[in-house]
Amino acid sequence: MTLYIGNLSYEATENDLREVFEKYGAIRRIVLPVDRETGKRRGFAFVELADETQEAVAIDDLDGATWLGRVLKVNKAKPKQPGGQSNSSL
Template sequence: MSIYVGNLSYEVTEENLNAVFQEYGTVKRVQLPTDRETGRLRGFGFVEMSTEAEEAAAIEALDGAEWMGRDLKVNKAKPRENNRGSFGGGGGDRRGNFRNNRY
């Protein structure tokens, strides 16, 4: 399991985040997703700790804490849902389902 860290500064580095979380235990991995098109950080990240007790301590201490000018949102990461293949989550057919629309 990993920890979701939201509302991060766009200036944060994996090393910065690692240092903050090391105060609560052993950090196994830090991941900062970037935007595919711009390469810019997306403002959130994930931290994996060695034990659930360490994760709980980090979440308790850091959720709502101010860091780098931002109030962090820290909680257990939720599993990623696989929603590939849909555009905008709508039903419809591959042609956009416009054939019945008359203007």
Template structure:
């Protein structure tokens, strides 16, 4: 399992996250997704820790904490939903693709 870290500064680096989460245990991996079109950071990350206890300690310590001028949202990452290859539509829910285009 991994940790979702949201509301990140767009200036954050993998090293920044690694150093911060290393205070709570061993950091196995940090993933900072970028926008496919612009290459800009998307404002969230995923962090994998060495053990469940380390993940729990990091979540409890960092969720809601101010870091780099923002209040972090830190929780267990949810499994990625499988997306069909039909090109979208039909689901009725909002996806990342249509945020900001409400009409």
């Protein structure tokens, strides 16, 4: 399972996310998308932890939490839709 982290500060880095999520277990990967044209972060990320139970705890702890001045939206990421569009929850 992969977590979707929405309403993320544009200042957040992969290392920032790693610091927060490593408390919940081993991180398999972090994806912090950037806009193709501007190279700026897009305000959301995906984090995959090694254990689904730990991901559920992370959702419970972090969904609605304020971090870097923003109220986070953390939930299970939805699978990518055909045609390359993701269907993340907002």
